[in-house]
Amino acid sequence: MESKDALDQFLRYIQLEKNFSVHTVREYEIDLKDFLAFLQSEGVTQLNDVEYLHARIYVTKLYDEKKARTSISRKISSIRSFFKFLNREYDLDDAPFRSLYHPKKEKRLPNFFYEEELSQLFERNYGTDPKSLRNIALLELLYATGIRVSECTSIDLEDIDFHYSIIRVMGKGRKERIIPFGQYAHEALVKYIEEVRPVLMKKTKHNRLFVNMRGEELTPRGVRYILEEMIKNASMHTKIYPHMLRHSFATHLLNHGADLRTVQELLGHANLSSTQVYTHVTKEHLRKTYMSTHPRA
Numbered sequence: 001m002e003s004k005d006a007l008d009q010f011l012r013y014i015q016l017e018k019n020f021s022v023h024t025v026r027e028y029e030i031d032l033k034d035f036l037a038f039l040q041s042e043g044v045t046q047l048n049d050v051e052y053l054h055a056r057i058y059v060t061k062l063y064d065e066k067k068a069r070t071s072i073s074r075k076i077s078s079i080r081s082f083f084k085f086l087n088r089e090y091d092l093d094d095a096p097f098r099s100l101y102h103p104k105k106e107k108r109l110p111n112f113f114y115e116e117e118l119s120q121l122f123e124r125n126y127g128t129d130p131k132s133l134r135n136i137a138l139l140e141l142l143y144a145t146g147i148r149v150s151e152c153t154s155i156d157l158e159d160i161d162f163h164y165s166i167i168r169v170m171g172k173g174r175k176e177r178i179i180p181f182g183q184y185a186h187e188a189l190v191k192y193i194e195e196v197r198p199v200l201m202k203k204t205k206h207n208r209l210f211v212n213m214r215g216e217e218l219t220p221r222g223v224r225y226i227l228e229e230m231i232k233n234a235s236m237h238t239k240i241y242p243h244m245l246r247h248s249f250a251t252h253l254l255n256h257g258a259d260l261r262t263v264q265e266l267l268g269h270a271n272l273s274s275t276q277v278y279t280h281v282t283k284e285h286l287r288k289t290y291m292s293t294h295p296r297a
Contacts, residue, residue, distance in 0.1 A: 002046075007033070024172070028078050035058060047092060050096060062075065110251075110277060112247040113245075115252060122139065124230075124233055124234035124235070124236075125233050130195075130196045133191055136192075141167075142242060143248060144184065145179045145180075145185075145266075147246070148243070149223050149224070149242035152210065152223065153220055157193070157208075165180055165183075165186050169268075204216060210223075223242055227242065249266075250263050250266075250267060251278050260272065260275055
């Protein structure tokens with residue numbers, strides 16, 4: 001079986017039938033193209049000829065390249081799904097990949113901002129010009145809701161209900177969820193939508209909430225660029241990426257007494273274990289605070 005044809009069929013399947021997002025489909029494509037290139041280098045040109053030994057050598061190669069365990073685990077999942085699809089459609093043997101084990105995840109605590117740092121980030125970026133108003137609205141919404149950057153850039157105007165201060169987002173696996181937002185985000189969004197967005201949208205027409213300075217739909221890459229510029233404006237010597245605001249959202253909720261199940265639902269996590277990592281963050285924060293402030297610590 002030709003690998004290119006099989007890959008094209010699989011990508012169409014996960015996009016059209018499984019309703020995976022464009023971003024997820026792209027990750028599958030990258031992972032599988034990397035594996036197929038490896039098979040070519042090993043002299044394997046037909047998928048029917050792939051054996052367990054090839055799978056083990058590939059995983060060993062990933063470890064030798066110092067890939068993160070999460071990346072290796074994702075690649076294994078991508079390959080498994082690919083061969084499971086081929087097994088179902090063409091009776092291709094997928095046993096070599098069922099035997100692969102996922103590496104244990106590294107216990108890395110998520111990076112987040114302390115509340116004082118976020119206050120500084122907001123204060124240093126307030127302004128009355130269109131760009132500042134747009135940027136503050138973006139920052140307020142990301143922190144107020146904890147949404148992913150892909151969810152943020154997919155929001156349409158009709159997804160926001162200002163009467164109830166809630167927003168509808170489409171998460172992973174095309175799962176819809178409703179998230180509330182507070183007064184700060186409410187005011188920033190209203191100001192941006194009424195005063196800024198129409199000015200930027202003079203030459204374009206679409207329903208996306210956030211736009212760049214040319215009125216085009218804001219991309220995840222554009223969001224990252226905006227946040228980096230805001231960090232520079234605040235003279236803060238730290239890195240920033242959209243997921244840090246999601247981590248901060250969850251950590252601050254738990255620090256102020258929110259229960260784990262509520263945070264899980266707000267974040268759109270399928271499993272509670274994904275949310276529980278933030279309890280470790282809050283415990284570590286408490287420990288550091290205690291050690292630095294208690295007289296006999």
